[in-house]
Amino acid sequence: MGDYSMLDLFRQEVAIQVANLKHLSNLKQQPLEVSELETALQSLRAIAGSAQLVELEAIANLAAAMTGLLDDGGSSTLPLTQKQIDSLLHALDLLVGISHAEDLEGWLAAHSEDLISTQAAIDTAQQAPLTTDIRVEASLINSSPVEAITDSPIAVASSSLLDSSMLDLFRLEVEAQVTTLTDGLLALETNPNSAQELEALMRAAHSIKGAARIVGLDAAVGLAHVMEDCFVAAQNQTITLTGDQIDVLLRGVDLLQSFSSLSDLHDSTKEAEIGSIQATISAIQTPGVALVTQATQSSTKPTPNFDSINSAPIAETEPISLTVPSPVPMAETEPISLTVPSPVMETSVLLVHEADEIDVAIEPITTQDRVVRVNAENLNRMMGLAGESMIEANWLNPFIDSLMLLKSRQLELAKCLEKLQLEAISSRSLNPDEMTLLEIARRKERECRDLTGDRVTQLEGFVQRTANLSDRLYREVISSHMRPFADGVQSFKRMVRDIARKLNKQVKLDIIGELTAVDRDILKKLEAPLTHILRNAVDHGIELPEVRLASGKPPMGTIRLEAVHRGGMLAIVVADDGKGITPETLRQQVIDKKLVTAEVAAKLTDNELMEFLFLPGFSLSKQVSELSGRGVGLDIAKSMAQEVGGTVRAASQPGLGTSFHFQLPLTLSVVRTLLVEISGEPYAFPLARIDQIVNVEKSEIAAIETRQYFTTNQKNIGLIPAYQVLNLPPPTVIPDPLWVVIISDPSDTYGIVVDRCLGEQELVVRPLDARLGKVQDISAAALMGDGSLVLIVDVPDLVRSVNNLLNTSRLAKVGTEAIVPGFATQRQVKRVLVVDDSITVREVERKLLQNRGYTVEVAVDGMEGWNAVRSKPYDLVISDIDMPRMNGIELIKQIKSHPRLNSVPVIVVSYRDREEDRIQGLEAGADYYLTKSSFHDDTLIEAVVDLIGE
Numbered sequence: 034m035g036d037y038s039m040l041d042l043f044r045q046e047v048a049i050q051v052a053n054l055k056h057l058s059n060l061k062q063q064p065l066e067v068s069e070l071e072t073a074l075q076s077l078r079a080i081a082g083s084a085q086l087v088e089l090e091a092i093a094n095l096a097a098a099m100t101g102l103l104d105d106g107g108s109s110t111l112p113l114t115q116k117q118i119d120s121l122l123h124a125l126d127l128l129v130g131i132s133h134a135e136d137l138e139g140w141l142a143a144h145s146e147d148l149i150s151t152q153a154a155i156d157t158a159q160q161a162p163l164t165t166d167i168r169v170e171a172s173l174i175n176s177s178p179v180e181a182i183t184d185s186p187i188a189v190a191s192s193s194l195l196d197s198s199m200l201d202l203f204r205l206e207v208e209a210q211v212t213t214l215t216d217g218l219l220a221l222e223t224n225p226n227s228a229q230e231l232e233a234l235m236r237a238a239h240s241i242k243g244a245a246r247i248v249g250l251d252a253a254v255g256l257a258h259v260m261e262d263c264f265v266a267a268q269n270q271t272i273t274l275t276g277d278q279i280d281v282l283l284r285g286v287d288l289l290q291s292f293s294s295l296s297d298l299h300d301s302t303k304e305a306e307i308g309s310i311q312a313t314i315s316a317i318q319t320p321g322v323a324l325v326t327q328a329t330q331s332s333t334k335p336t337p338n339f340d341s342i343n344s345a346p347i348a349e350t351e352p353i354s355l356t357v358p359s360p361v362p363m364a365e366t367e368p369i370s371l372t373v374p375s376p377v378m379e380t381s382v383l384l385v386h387e388a389d390e391i392d393v394a395i396e397p398i399t400t401q402d403r404v405v406r407v408n409a410e411n412l413n414r415m416m417g418l419a420g421e422s423m424i425e426a427n428w429l430n431p432f433i434d435s436l437m438l439l440k441s442r443q444l445e446l447a448k449c450l451e452k453l454q455l456e457a458i459s460s461r462s463l464n465p466d467e468m469t470l471l472e473i474a475r476r477k478e479r480e481c482r483d484l485t486g487d488r489v490t491q492l493e494g495f496v497q498r499t500a501n502l503s504d505r506l507y508r509e510v511i512s513s514h515m516r517p518f519a520d521g522v523q524s525f526k527r528m529v530r531d532i533a534r535k536l537n538k539q540v541k542l543d544i545i546g547e548l549t550a551v552d553r554d555i556l557k558k559l560e561a562p563l564t565h566i567l568r569n570a571v572d573h574g575i576e577l578p579e580v581r582l583a584s585g586k587p588p589m590g591t592i593r594l595e596a597v598h599r600g601g602m603l604a605i606v607v608a609d610d611g612k613g614i615t616p617e618t619l620r621q622q623v624i625d626k627k628l629v630t631a632e633v634a635a636k637l638t639d640n641e642l643m644e645f646l647f648l649p650g651f652s653l654s655k656q657v658s659e660l661s662g663r664g665v666g667l668d669i670a671k672s673m674a675q676e677v678g679g680t681v682r683a684a685s686q687p688g689l690g691t692s693f694h695f696q697l698p699l700t701l702s703v704v705r706t707l708l709v710e711i712s713g714e715p716y717a718f719p720l721a722r723i724d725q726i727v728n729v730e731k732s733e734i735a736a737i738e739t740r741q742y743f744t745t746n747q748k749n750i751g752l753i754p755a756y757q758v759l760n761l762p763p764p765t766v767i768p769d770p771l772w773v774v775i776i777s778d779p780s781d782t783y784g785i786v787v788d789r790c791l792g793e794q795e796l797v798v799r800p801l802d803a804r805l806g807k808v809q810d811i812s813a814a815a816l817m818g819d820g821s822l823v824l825i826v827d828v829p830d831l832v833r834s835v836n837n838l839l840n841t842s843r844l845a846k847v848g849t850e851a852i853v854p855g856f857a858t859q860r861q862v863k864r865v866l867v868v869d870d871s872i873t874v875r876e877v878e879r880k881l882l883q884n885r886g887y888t889v890e891v892a893v894d895g896m897e898g899w900n901a902v903r904s905k906p907y908d909l910v911i912s913d914i915d916m917p918r919m920n921g922i923e924l925i926k927q928i929k930s931h932p933r934l935n936s937v938p939v940i941v942v943s944y945r946d947r948e949e950d951r952i953q954g955l956e957a958g959a960d961y962y963l964t965k966s967s968f969h970d971d972t973l974i975e976a977v978v979d980l981i982g983e
Contacts (some may be wrong), residue, residue, distance in 0.1 A: 231268045426500045518547055950962075
């Protein structure tokens with residue numbers, strides 16, 4: 034259960050306890066029986082205690098109020114009034130809502146006032162005379178059907194519906210079609226008469242026009258209409274679109290796209306700008322019209338947002354001088370066909386309207402499966418559940434083993450019965466009736482053995498099918514975290530084109546591997562580094578057309594952006610065929626910036642020189658432009674690669690071009706790790722963060738003053754005990770040779786000494802609960818195949834912790850029985866049994882005690898706890914009071930009256946905080962009586978230490 038957050042555990046707890054409250058729904062017909070009342074009170078106290086534990090005061094107060102009301106009037110001797118019953122039932126509905134809430138935090142935010150008012154109503158009803166029977170508050174009961182219809186949002190005027198949901202759908206439609214328009218216009222520059230591209234452009238503009246007409250955006254209708262007419266004219270070969278005309282059309286696309294981000298779509302300033310562009314596009318449709326631009330490149334929307342990466346926008350929109358004929362009249366209203374191009378669609382969009390004259394049709398998508406928007410948090414939860422299903426499937430294997438053991442025992446029983454029958458026959462010691470009974474026993478045993486064999490076979494088949502199904506589910510959920518590479522690079526072609534036109538260069542961007550699956554988080558992180566590299570390639574790498582021609586190159590330069598899976602990694606290459614980087618120029622720049630001396634620089638290889646490009650602030654450009662030259666782009670690329678556990682390197686050939694090679698993990702959801710054991714606990718080191726794994730003999734360890742080290746590859750590596758860095762107890766067994774995991778950062782390298790290596794394993798990364806904040810030296814968690822939790826080490830943070838340790842503390846000796854302050858070299862692990870019917874409380878107590886080094890086992894009620902304490906030795910029992918089957922008081926009395934167990938100390942941890950409850954627990958034999966608020970300080974731990982020590 035360590036995979037769940039505390040809120041998830043609490044929601045499960047409420048779901049379990051609500052099932053015990055079903056009898057409350059019959060209160061209007063009859064009062065509760067005594068047993069039903071006691072069950073309800075126990076469940077409500079459990080909910081209140083768990084809510085208090087996770088600091089949900091509103092729920093704790095509500096459950097406490099329900100407990101008080103039921104305790105006073107839930108039985109037939111003291112019946113509840115109608116108002117009190119109504120209040121209880123409404124409170125029960127709220128608890129049911131909590132148990133069903135997928136997003137509990139969101140549910141609580143939406144129902145906070147209802148929780149408080151319901152508690153207040155219960156408190157008021159509890160104080161009212163029992164003879165009073167008035168209607169429940171209006172806020173606490175469901176409205177009548179008439180009121181519900183009147184107040185329902187469905188009853189709001191259609192214009193309100195249009196202003197909300199229809200505008201949202203319009204935005205989605207624009208977002209979907211704009212990419213088709215942009216890609217198509219860029220393709221027309223190389224093939225201006227492509228019938229396929231012109232058809233797609235016409236249909237995309239037609240779809241936006243229809244969608245804009247539905248929501249009443251006349252300016253957008255007009256702009257989309259003239260763009261559609263322009264594409265139709267190109268289809269009819271009346272005109273051939275030039276680069277300058279495509280610039281104007283792209284500006285129109287930018288204006289249409291701006292509607293998807295405006296809070297007010299009816300923006301008068303935006304409509305005026307659209308009108309200006311509309312007139313310009315209308316002029317394009319007339320052959321021979323002079324179109325003179327003051328800037329050959331204009332864009333109202335930098336793509337992507339360069340401001341976020343400290344770069345100026347490409348250019349401001351400048352006025353266009355042209356001869357404008359009479360505006361082309363708009364056609365009459367025609368049927369609208371809304372199409373969603375599959376390559377860019379993120380959700381299926383259907384716009385509807387009440388007007389009969391508008392015909393809305395959705396064309397079937399044939400080129401690609403549909404895509405829907407899913408909340409990232411939902412995907413993370415799905416991944417957690419898929420991992421849980423795999424682990425739960427593995428738990429069935431022990432049951433098969435148990436059945437096989439049962440089958441073998443039955444076989445032994447059969448042999449005993451057969452032997453008994455043979456001896457009875459030979460000695461004639463049994464009468465006929467006894468012989469008949471013996472024969473019946475043998476027959477029954479054979480039936481049981483056959484039945485067990487059948488069940489084992491069926492269970493084995495079920496386990497195999499379940500394991501296969503859970504594995505397939507797990508892999509499908511993993512794949513749902515992946516997106517095609519094209520989703521993250523759609524805007525780059527437009528960006529490269531715009532920069533090239535600004536610099537009077539001819540550049541073509543070829544994207545290879547658009548369908549390569551990339552983790553969505555990695556794809557998002559790639560945007561800024563790739564943007565910088567592409568801008569640098571256009572600005573510094575690709576030469577002007579006349580320079581390229583003089584060098585024997587084609588006038589149009591090419592940049593290749595490629596993504597491919599290779600060797601279990603994602604390989605991304607950005608390569609240009611420009612002028613490249615001269616090693617001597619780079620070497621001189623390194624010397625001029627005083628990064629190394631001239632003597633050292635002379636010995637650097639070309640690959641070592643290229644590494645200087647990734648230093649912060651390093652640039653080969655002699656001047657800073659609005660496009661590049663600040664020396665921040667490649668630094669961002671290096672940082673991003675390291676952040677996700679990958680690498681990036683650069684290569685260049687003078688006169689032939691420069692390339693950048695990224696090696697990144699396929700996904701951040703799954704990580705290949707080295708499992709190690711530290712102080713008896715498993716930890717995982719990401720393989721991408723490990724330099725080397727070595728065995729070091731004790732005889733190979735040397736020391737300078739108090740620092741131990743060993744030598745590998747002619748380099749001294751300092752030895753650091755892992756348990757000391759992580760503040761864990763030292764190991765009880767010192768292996769020889771030592772297992773050493775070598776890790777490093779750009780300036781330091783250390784050998785982390787672990788107890789032993791357990792092997793490599795792929796783990797599904799589960800982020801830690803945000804409420805924990807940053808956990809030192811730990812980046813995430815994962816579940817092992819047996820359901821146990823393993824922590825994933827944050828290697829950069831661990832290196833920093835080692836540096837802090839070296840500066841502030843004395844290192845323990847490795848390879849010896851060294852004593853670290855605060856820990857003993859040998860100690861007996863204390864065993865604690867936690868008995869509580871609340872899964873939330875059990876989990877919190879288990880974690881608290883395990884973190885202090887205790888071995889903890891749990892029981893779900895008093896009866897299970899009593900069976901456990903009789904079968905296994907425990908140093909301490911911690912028990913709740915209100916539990917089914919056997920409550921805590923009965924359990925304590927059983928333990929204290931047992932001749933072998935009466936010396937076992939018992940701590941009561943209960944939601945009940947009244948003095949009489951405390952006295953009752955202590956009189957039963959408890960050594961401590963604590964309330965569940967003790968979790969929020971050290972009271973519980975102090976009591977445990979007082980009774981059984983550390």
